[in-house]
Amino acid sequence: MKHLTLVSALLFLFCSCETALSPNKAPLANNNPPVPSDVTLDSQSNKISEKKQRFYDLRQTIGVLRTTNESVRTGGANFYNKDGSLWYRFRFAGDPNDARSDSNVDFQPFRFSTDGYIVLNLVKKNENFFEVVVNEKTGELKYAKRDDPSFEGFTWERYILDCFAVEFDEGENPMRSEPVGTGIELQFPSGSRTFHPVEINGDWLEVKWFENDDTTRKSNTGWIRWKDGNSLLIMLFETA
Numbered sequence: 001m002k003h004l005t006l007v008s009a010l011l012f013l014f015c016s017c018e019t020a021l022s023p024n025k026a027p028l029a030n031n032n033p034p035v036p037s038d039v040t041l042d043s044q045s046n047k048i049s050e051k052k053q054r055f056y057d058l059r060q061t062i063g064v065l066r067t068t069n070e071s072v073r074t075g076g077a078n079f080y081n082k083d084g085s086l087w088y089r090f091r092f093a094g095d096p097n098d099a100r101s102d103s104n105v106d107f108q109p110f111r112f113s114t115d116g117y118i119v120l121n122l123v124k125k126n127e128n129f130f131e132v133v134v135n136e137k138t139g140e141l142k143y144a145k146r147d148d149p150s151f152e153g154f155t156w157e158r159y160i161l162d163c164f165a166v167e168f169d170e171g172e173n174p175m176r177s178e179p180v181g182t183g184i185e186l187q188f189p190s191g192s193r194t195f196h197p198v199e200i201n202g203d204w205l206e207v208k209w210f211e212n213d214d215t216t217r218k219s220n221t222g223w224i225r226w227k228d229g230n231s232l233l234i235m236l237f238e239t240a
Contacts, residue, residue, distance in 0.1 A: 056110075056232035063122045063155040064110065064240075065132050071150030077108075077118070078150070079134060079142045087142050088134070090118065108135045113238045120144075121225070122153055157200045160226060160236060165194045166207060167235040168224050175222035179204030186222045203227050 071077045077090045088104045091183040096108045110133070111119040121133040127141045130153060144151050155164065176183035195207040198221065205226035226234050 044105050057230055058156065058227060058232055059230045060123055061121050061133075061156070062124070063153060064159050065130050065144060065151050065153050066159070067118050067119045067123045067150055076150070078130075078148065079143070079144055081142065098148075106135050106138075106140060108137055109133070110136060111236070111238075117238055119159075119238075125153065156227075156232075160205065160234070161197050161200060162238075163197055163236045165196055165237045166226075167195065167237070168204070168233060173224050173233050175207075175224050177222065179223045180204070183197050183223060191221065200226065 067077050069211055071092070076092070078086060079088045079090070081087045088107055090107065108119045109118050111117075113119065121136070123133060123141060124131040125146065128146055129150065130140055130146060131143055133138050134142045145151075148181045160166070170188045175186045175188060177186055178184070187209065189209060191212045193209040193211070195209050198206040198208050200206075201223075203225050206221055206223050208221045210219055211217050224234070226232070
């Protein structure tokens with residue numbers, strides 16, 4: 001009886017392995033969009049919720065696409081489908097944050113600036129088009145024309161240095177005297193202060209600040225990480 005039970009168990013195991021390894025069996029497809037490291041996916045509601053806003057997945061990005069002063073003046077920026085048809089014409093009307101309630105609710109770019117700029121995650125580019133993420137929650141991709149004066153492409157490094165200020169978590173990302181992890185950890189300044197980007201060295205960003213934001217005083221400097229592997233570690237502010 002024991003011998004029969006053992007044979008049955010071995011036969012069941014063999015059949016199970018044969019089924020799993022059969023070339024005629026395709027793996028189950030995962031139809032969920034890729035989820036960046038800064039969000040978590042609620043399996044019950046299939047909705048994406050923020051985990052830490054300052055962390056952003058850089059694995060599928062080569063930089064950002066930002067609207068220009070020209071687009072703000074003319075009041076629009078065009079985005080296209082893969083077949084070349086117009087997907088959406090974004091229009092600036094008063095406070096750009098009002099655009100979130102525009103007719104196209106699927107347009108949710110990387111950043112809306114309060115000064116009338118939009119910033120999108122740039123995925124690819126060729127001679128004619130930029131490929132960008134138009135919805136950060138779903139990862140939906142659309143296209144913008146490279147000859148459109150409404151847009152300008154940036155590497156992440158150039159974009160960061162072009163920003164007015166950055167914010168970071170001093171507990172998780174301590175300021176150091178040099179752009180290395182072994183640099184002396186600097187005491188975090190107290191009082192009112194704004195950190196301005198100065199220079200990038202690899203994964204490190206030099207920032208400067210003025211005591212109590214008094215620009216008549218001598219500036220201080222220190223180094224922080226702007227990214228850790230594929231994660232963006234800072235918040236960016238284009239203007240004051």
